Amino acid sequence: xxxxxxxxxxxxxxxxxxxxxxxxxxxxxxxxxxxxxxxxxxxxxxxxxxxxxxxxxxxxxxxxxxxxxxxxxxxxxxxxxxxxxxxxxxxxxxxxxxxxxxxxxxxxxxxxxxxxxxxxxxxxxxxxxxxxxxxxxxxxxxxxxxxxxxxxxxxxxxxxxxxxxxxxxxxxxxxxxxxxxxxxxxxxxxxxxxxxxxxxxxxxxxxxxxxxxxxxxxxxxxxxxxxxxxxxxxxxxxxxxxxxxxxxxxxxxxxxxxxxxxxxxxxxxxxxxxxxxxxxxxxxxxxxxxxxxxxxxxxxxxxxxxxxxxxx
Amino acid sequence: xxxxxxxxxxxxxxxxxxxxxxxxxxxxxxxxxxxxxxxxxxxxxxxxxxxxxxxxxxxxxxxxxxxxxxxxxxxxxxxxxxxxxxxxxxxxxxxxxxxxxxxxxxxxxxxxxxxxxxxxxxxxxxxxxxxxxxxxxxxxxxxxxxxxxxxxxxxxxxxxxxxxxxxxxxxxxxxxxxxxxxxxxxxxxxxxxxxxxxxxxxxxxxxxxxxxxxxxxxxxxxxxxxxxxxxxxxxxxxxxxxxxxxxxxxxxxxxxxxxxxxxxxxxxxxxxxxxxxxxxxxxxxxxxxxxxxxxxxxxxxxxxxxxxxxxxxxxxxxxxxxxxxxxxxxxxxxxxxxx
Amino acid sequence: xxxxxxxxxxxxxxxxxxxxxxxxxxxxxxxxxxxxxxxxxxxxxxxxxxxxxxxxxxxxxxxxxxxxxxxxxxxxxxxxxxxxxxxxxxxxxxxxxxxxxxxxxxxxxxxxxxxxxxxxxxxxxxxxxxxxxxxxxxxxxxxxxxxxxxxxxxxxxxxxxxxxxxxxxxxxxxxxxxxxxxxxxxxxxxxxxxxxxxxxxxxxxxxxxxxxxxxxxxxxxxxxxxxxxxxxxxxxxxxxxxxxxxxxxxxxxxxxxxxxxxxxxxxxxxxxxxxxxxxxxxxxxxxxxxxxxxxxxxxxxxxxxxxxxxxxxxxxxxxxxxxxxxxxxxxxxxxxxxxx
Numbered sequence: 001x002x003x004x005x006x007x008x009x010x011x012x013x014x015x016x017x018x019x020x021x022x023x024x025x026x027x028x029x030x031x032x033x034x035x036x037x038x039x040x041x042x043x044x045x046x047x048x049x050x051x052x053x054x055x056x057x058x059x060x061x062x063x064x065x066x067x068x069x070x071x072x073x074x075x076x077x078x079x080x081x082x083x084x085x086x087x088x089x090x091x092x093x094x095x096x097x098x099x100x101x102x103x104x105x106x107x108x109x110x111x112x113x114x115x116x117x118x119x120x121x122x123x124x125x126x127x128x129x130x131x132x133x134x135x136x137x138x139x140x141x142x143x144x145x146x147x148x149x150x151x152x153x154x155x156x157x158x159x160x161x162x163x164x165x166x167x168x169x170x171x172x173x174x175x176x177x178x179x180x181x182x183x184x185x186x187x188x189x190x191x192x193x194x195x196x197x198x199x200x201x202x203x204x205x206x207x208x209x210x211x212x213x214x215x216x217x218x219x220x221x222x223x224x225x226x227x228x229x230x231x232x233x234x235x236x237x238x239x240x241x242x243x244x245x246x247x248x249x250x251x252x253x254x255x256x257x258x259x260x261x262x263x264x265x266x267x268x269x270x271x272x273x274x275x276x277x278x279x280x281x282x283x284x285x286x287x288x289x290x291x292x293x294x295x296x297x298x299x300x301x302x303x304x305x306x307x308x309x310x311x312x
Numbered sequence: 313x314x315x316x317x318x319x320x321x322x323x324x325x326x327x328x329x330x331x332x333x334x335x336x337x338x339x340x341x342x343x344x345x346x347x348x349x350x351x352x353x354x355x356x357x358x359x360x361x362x363x364x365x366x367x368x369x370x371x372x373x374x375x376x377x378x379x380x381x382x383x384x385x386x387x388x389x390x391x392x393x394x395x396x397x398x399x400x401x402x403x404x405x406x407x408x409x410x411x412x413x414x415x416x417x418x419x420x421x422x423x424x425x426x427x428x429x430x431x432x433x434x435x436x437x438x439x440x441x442x443x444x445x446x447x448x449x450x451x452x453x454x455x456x457x458x459x460x461x462x463x464x465x466x467x468x469x470x471x472x473x474x475x476x477x478x479x480x481x482x483x484x485x486x487x488x489x490x491x492x493x494x495x496x497x498x499x500x501x502x503x504x505x506x507x508x509x510x511x512x513x514x515x516x517x518x519x520x521x522x523x524x525x526x527x528x529x530x531x532x533x534x535x536x537x538x539x540x541x542x543x544x545x546x547x548x549x550x551x552x553x554x555x556x557x558x559x560x561x562x563x564x565x566x567x568x569x570x571x572x573x574x575x576x577x578x579x580x581x582x583x584x585x586x587x588x589x590x591x592x593x594x595x596x597x598x599x600x601x602x603x604x605x606x607x608x609x610x611x612x613x614x615x616x617x618x619x620x621x622x623x624x625x626x627x628x629x630x631x632x633x634x635x636x637x638x639x640x641x642x643x644x645x646x647x648x649x650x651x
Numbered sequence: 652x653x654x655x656x657x658x659x660x661x662x663x664x665x666x667x668x669x670x671x672x673x674x675x676x677x678x679x680x681x682x683x684x685x686x687x688x689x690x691x692x693x694x695x696x697x698x699x700x701x702x703x704x705x706x707x708x709x710x711x712x713x714x715x716x717x718x719x720x721x722x723x724x725x726x727x728x729x730x731x732x733x734x735x736x737x738x739x740x741x742x743x744x745x746x747x748x749x750x751x752x753x754x755x756x757x758x759x760x761x762x763x764x765x766x767x768x769x770x771x772x773x774x775x776x777x778x779x780x781x782x783x784x785x786x787x788x789x790x791x792x793x794x795x796x797x798x799x800x801x802x803x804x805x806x807x808x809x810x811x812x813x814x815x816x817x818x819x820x821x822x823x824x825x826x827x828x829x830x831x832x833x834x835x836x837x838x839x840x841x842x843x844x845x846x847x848x849x850x851x852x853x854x855x856x857x858x859x860x861x862x863x864x865x866x867x868x869x870x871x872x873x874x875x876x877x878x879x880x881x882x883x884x885x886x887x888x889x890x891x892x893x894x895x896x897x898x899x900x901x902x903x904x905x906x907x908x909x910x911x912x913x914x915x916x917x918x919x920x921x922x923x924x925x926x927x928x929x930x931x932x933x934x935x936x937x938x939x940x941x942x943x944x945x946x947x948x949x950x951x952x953x954x955x956x957x958x959x960x961x962x963x964x965x966x967x968x969x970x971x972x973x974x975x976x977x978x979x980x981x982x983x984x985x986x987x988x989x990x991x
Contacts (some may be wrong), residue, residue, distance in 0.1 A: 018463035026475045141551070141604035143558050143575075146597030149582050153593060211754040218709055218749075219769040219820060220742030223734075233759050252468030256559045260582065270471065271563050274478035286467065286475045293466050309804045310758060 004305065008298050019290045020072070024065050026286070027279035072287065078280035080273070087284035090269060095288065098258070098265035100169055100177070102250050104185035109192030109246060114232075114239065116193070117200025122227060124205055132197060139194030144253055148187045148260035155183065165262040184261045188253055192246050199242040203235035210234065236307045244300045248293050364609035371603050375421040382415035387570040397589045405589045408580055413592055416572035420596065423573040424603070427488040427566070428553035432546050434492025435499045440542070442496070443503025444534070447511070458504070461497040469494045469552075470559060477565045484557075484573070487566040491556045495549050502545050506538040547611035551604045558600050574600050658827055658860050659685040659708070664720035666703050666712060668931070675931030677703050679884045680720070685828065690854055690861040692871030692892070694907065695881035698928040701864045704881070705830040708862070709747055710737045725827055743773045746821035750833040752813035756805040762816045763789070763801030770823045788819040793849060811842035815849065822853060828860045835870060847874050868907055872896060877963065880904045883928055883939040890964040897978045900966040902944050905976035938967070946974055 057064070071078070077087035120132040155161050162183045168176040207213075208231050216226045255267035262268075266285055273281035305311050374381060383403070390410030397405045404413035446457040464472070469491075476490035510533050560566035561575030569576065574596035581588045581596075666678040678700040685691050695701045706712050708722060710729060722729040725744055732740065741747075749755040757765060766788060767781035776784075782801070789797035792815040805813055814834060821829050831850065835843040851874050854861050863875055871878050871892060878895050880888045880903060888901040899905045906924040926943035929935065938955040941947040951969065959965045968974075 014459050015463045015466060018460055019466055022463065022467075022472075023475070026479045028479075137605060137608060138601070141555075141608060142601050143555055143562075143578075143597060143604075145559060145562050145575075146578055146600065149578060149585065149593055150597070153585060153590070211749070211751065212757040214711065215747075215749060215755045215817075215820075216757070217711060218741055218747040219772065220738050220740065221768060221772050222738060225768075225772075230757055230760070234757070236759070248466075248468050252470040255470050255474065256562065259563060270474060271565070274474045274565055275482070277478050277481075279478070282475050282478050286471055289468050289471050290466050293468065297466075308759060310806055 001302075004302065005298075008301055012294050012298060016290070016294055019294075020069060020287065021065065023283050023286050023290070024068050026283060028061070077284040077287075080281045081278045082273075082276050087280050090281060091266065091284055091288055094264065094266040094269050097167055097169060097263065098254055098267060100181060101167075101184055101188065101258070101263065101265060102247075102254055104181050105188035105192060105250055105254075106243070106246060108185055108189040109196050109250075110243065112189070113193045113196025114200050117197040118204050118227060118232065120197060120201040121204035121208060121231075124201075129201075133201070136194040136198045139197075140191050142190060144187055144190060145256045145260045147190055148184070148257055151183055151187055152260070167261070167263040167265070184257050184263060187260075188250060188257045191253065192250055195246060195249075196239075196242055199238055200235065203238035204231055207231040207234040233307075237304060237311075240300050240303055240307065244297055247296045251289055251292065360609050361613035364606035364613070367602055367606040368610060371421050371599075371606075372425060374418050375425040378418045378422050382412075382418045384412035384415045386411060386415040386419045386572045388412070395584060395587050395589070398591060404591055404595055407577070407592070408584050408588075411570075411572075413577075413595070416577060417574070417595055417599065419572040420574040420577060421599070423484060423561070423567050423571060424554055424557055424600070427484055427557040427573075428550050430485065430488040431492040431495060431553035431556065432549050434489050435495035435549060436542070436546065438493070438496040439499025440503050443500040443505075444507060446500065447504035447507025454504070457500070461500050464494070464497045467494070470556065473556065473560065474563075474565060477560065482565045482568060484561070484567040484571070487560045488553070488557060491553055491560070495553070499542075499545060499549070502541060503538060506541060507534055510534045510537055544611055544615040547607060547614055551607040551611065554600065554604050554607065657684040658687040658689075658725060659862075660721070660723040661704075661708075662721040662723075664704065664707060664722065665718070666700070666707060667717050667719075668715055669717075670932055672932045676934065677716075677884055677931045678707070679934075681881075681886050683879055683886060683889060685860050685862060687827065688854070688858045688860055689877065690851070690863065690875045692863040692865065692875035692878040693881055693886075694865060694868055694871055694878060696866055696928050698883070698930075699881040700884040701881045702832055705747065705832050705862060705864050708828070708830055709741050709745055711741075711747070739773065742769050742821075742826065743824045744826055745828045745830065746824075746826045748814075748817045748821050748829060748831040748834045751837050752810065752817050753805065753837075755817060756813060758805055761802050761804055762808065762813075763803075766816070766820050766823055769820050773824050784823060785819070788823050789816070791853070792816070792819045792822075793845075794819075810838050811846060814838060814842075814846050818846075818849065818853070822857065822859070825857060826859060828862065829854075830862045830864065832864045833866070834863070836865070836867070843870075844873075850874060868895075868911055880907065883934055884931060885939060885967060887940065887967040889966070890960075894964065895978065899976050899978055900960065900971040900974075901940075901968045902946050902974065902976060903940050905978065908978055938969075946970055 059067075075088055077091070079086050080090065116132055120129045123129045163180055166180060167184075168180040204227075208227070210231075212234075213226060213231065216230055217223075221230075254265065255271060257263075258265045258267035259271060266288065270282060270285040272278075273285070383401075388411060390406065393402075393406050393410050395406065395408055396402060396410075399405070402412050402414060404417060407413055407416065442457060442461070446454040446461075472494045473487065473490040476493060477487050480486040480490065514533060557566055557573070558575035558578075561573040562579045564576075564579065567573035567576055577596045578593070581592050585593070661684070662682050664678055664681040665676060667674050667676045669675075681700075681704060683691070693701045693704065703712060703716070707718055708724070708729065710732065712718055718730055720730070724740070727740075729737075729740065756762065760768075763782065763785050766785035767778070770776065770781045770784050771778070774781075786797045786801055789800055794800050794812055794815055800808070800812075805816070808816065814837075817834075829850075834850065835846050838846060847870060850861060850863075853859065861874070863871060865871060868878075875892055878890065878892050879886045880895075880901060882903050888895070888899065888904045890900070895904060896908070899908065903924070910923055924943055929939070929942075935942060935952065937952040938944070938947070941951040944951070948970070954969070955967055956969060957965055957967050958969070958971060960971070
């Protein structure tokens with residue numbers, strides 16, 4: 001098991017490395033001059049040249065990359081151009097908020113999606129299934145920020161059930177945390193529910209068409225066992241794969257949902273950073289996202305082996 | 313490194329290949345089992361496809377002829393008539409600086425259409441050659457290219473797009489190029505899969521017959537066979553690009569004011585949520601939803617009709633269900649019905 | 652033909668499907684009985700309806716199938732049973748063994764768990780008790796180190812062992828009848844004999860009746876006391892195994908026997924039956940075998956009757972008493988063989 005983890009980690013390193021290169025390259029790709037950005041709007045040409053020297057921007061690209069990578073590995077992600085908060089601190093502050101939201105949304109997606117997908121599978125081609133499949137299609141097509149607006153309009157402003165803006169983490173009390181998390185998590189989970197439903201439906205249909213189901217029936221096992229215990233377990237690999245995919249898409253979608261609900265998470269932060277071309281922050285945040293995704297993939301890879309005895 | 317992402321497939325299969333069994337956005341209707349009641353989901357799929365095409369035609373038409381159709385200039389302000397409700401002059405009212413909402417809605421179609429096509433074009437222009445190269449040459453080149461592709465796939469799409477937009481500067485074109493860049497890995501993977509599948513197929517054929525496979529033959533075979541899955545992929549990417557454009561414009565990173573875009577319009581309305589007429593909050597969002605739904609449905613139908621394997625599979629399943637003495641499971645519905 | 656002392660009485664069983672080309676009768680008017688502890692075989696080609704017959708006994712025919720007639724098992728009518736009653740019946744009163752154990756077993760659960768689950772589904776026992784029973788059964792079907800094997804998965808076992816597990820699963824609740832659908836077809840020849848011996852042994856020890864469905868007469872000859880030959884949905888001959896081997900009364904049965912490879916007969920000399928089994932929609936009027944039969948006459952194509960030849964023996968051939976059909980072995984050789 002340990003060996004498995006290590007081999008997988010080792011395999012991830014080149015990918016991670018290349019990802020860091022992409023992140024690093026972001027600030028050098030476009031038209032913006034990092035030195036000018038740091039020096040400020042009214043800086044003189046000499047000042048800019050000074051800053052450039054300070055930032056080591058005259059070194060060859062590879063050297064810069066090396067330095068940057070070295071810094072990152074020791075935890076120094078630089079400072080924001082706007083205000084001077086260390087990026088690491090920014091991330092430390094905003095990451096838990098975003099994570100809370102993402103985890104809540106993932107939980108909802110899975111807890112709602114699996115039963116719905118199973119239901120669609122056992123009633124395949126019948127009205128229930130057609131309805132669910134259509135609803136799925138709609139669920140993936142709705143822009144989540146629009147859904148957020150509509151939901152805020154109805155539930156928060158008109159009916160005043162949930163707060164329209166802001167956030168509360170678990171540290172602020174579970175009750176408050178839940179109240180603030182429910183709406184954005186639900187909005188965030190909409191397309192997730194749709195995707196999970198669809199994939200579970202497909203996997204369950206396949207599982208229920210397997211020859212082993214006939215054997216289970218011949219043994220006199222109750223249908224609900226066959227569906228929820230045996231078929232579902234046989235679909236576990238697909239479900240895990242979906243979850244992996246879901247983490248990726250949900251992380252991305254958080255950016256927009258946070259904006260709608262004015263949640264001070266990592267997503268909002270990176271958008272503001274993008275507007276002001278605050279590259280240290282952007283790079284730090286993007287890197288964090290990548291690391292999370294790769295970690296999750298690793299976990300899922302390991303989970304595959306636990307769940308399905310046939311995989312070596 | 314990535315767990316088997318259902319969006320990706322580099323598993324070569326029999327030609328012509330249905331490149332993935334499941335996609336993120338599409339409906340996966342090809343897995344539906346058949347029974348007497350299967351009529352229902354067949355009919356539905358067909359009507360849905362027709363409606364989808366109709367709607368897309370409408371949107372494209374509006375996008376092209378927005379200038380002729382719009383009753384007013386979309387950027388002309390009228391500060392005496394701010395956030396007005398629907399009236400004969402202004403079908404959907406006016407926005408926060410007095411611009412005609414309806415006209416902006418029509419012009420917004422242009423932005424969305426142009427943007428999503430641009431993104432898909434970028435992804436194809438980059439992805440097809442890369443995939444072709446990787447699959448054709450194989451070996452280390454393939455390895456390295458795929459690792460790079462994997463790395464990019466590891467980024468949540470919007471996040472990477474935002475990063476690239478930050479580098480390039482905000483604006484519709486930049487934003488959609490960024491989106492296209494985030495798409496190109498999946499196109500590359502698809503193309504590579506097609507190349508590998510063709511190679512496999514041809515080597516098998518060659519082994520059975522006399523003669524050797526030349527590089528020419530491989531190339532000649534790859535492109536025609538790849539067209540179908542690429543078109544299907546393009547359609548699905550178009551839908552995602554649509555949503556991405558809306559999101560980026562909503563965030564202020566896409567289409568810039570005063571250009572009218574559906575995402576941007578929603579962004580402005582959200583700032584005046586309480587004061588805006590409800591219809592203004594619904595209209596652009598509905599437009600986006602319907603268009604994405606339509607494009608996705610079209611993609612599904614295209615996939616099912618272009619892929620003879622799926623079509624045959626379906627017909628075969630229905631035939632089997634009728635005369636089969638196979639497992640109970642040819643119709644998943646309640647095998648518990650006493651016989 | 653109905654006898655209250657019988658374990659299973661099937662009367663006029665008909666299984667049909669609606670197809671675009673009309674109604675297809677995959678099984679037409681089958682009637683037979685099985686006594687307690689008896690081993691009976693059904694022999695036929697694919698498309699004869701033999702598997703469907705077996706499935707019908709457990710109510711496992713596809714939903715599209717329309718089943719009529721009567722199936723009486725231990726005094727209860729199987730057709731028309733409620734879902735719940737049917738579920739209780741399966742695995743407990745009557746079990747089934749399928750052809751391909753690799754796909755028939757669930758790949759993500761241990762073999763032991765799959766046996767225990769069967770037991771727990773019909774008896775309210777604890778997990779530990781069910782586990783004990785499963786291990787006992789694994790030992791009984793001849794699997795060495797049953798405690799260890801309990802925790803293994805199907806893909807870790809050989810084909811023969813997987814089939815033994817299937818048998819264990821089928822036996823765990825001590826059913827009265829086991830339906831075995833081509834239980835050895837997917838196995839190595841050497842293992843086939845072992846598994847067949849096992850089935851016979853278990854049947855005798857537990858008094859379980861067996862309905863063995865196969866295309867291979869040799870399998871039936873080794874294990875069964877009575878045999879039915881099926882063709883195109885109909886039982887065309889029913890008799891004891893000895894009678895079938897010595898002196899079959901239906902040309903098809905005889906044809907099947909002649910086609911069995913055996914020492915002393917060269918491959919080229921094996922007689923085959925020309926033609927193919929027709930689709931259910933295309934069954935001919937009159938005798939369904941007539942188009943392929945060497946002995947068919949004009950009258951064979953218009954009518955067909957079921958003729959009673961005495962207790963436990965009947966045949967669907969109007970020419971049965973005229974024809975001198977050959978079996979596999981002359982009577983003398985058979986006796987000599989049994990004497991060994």
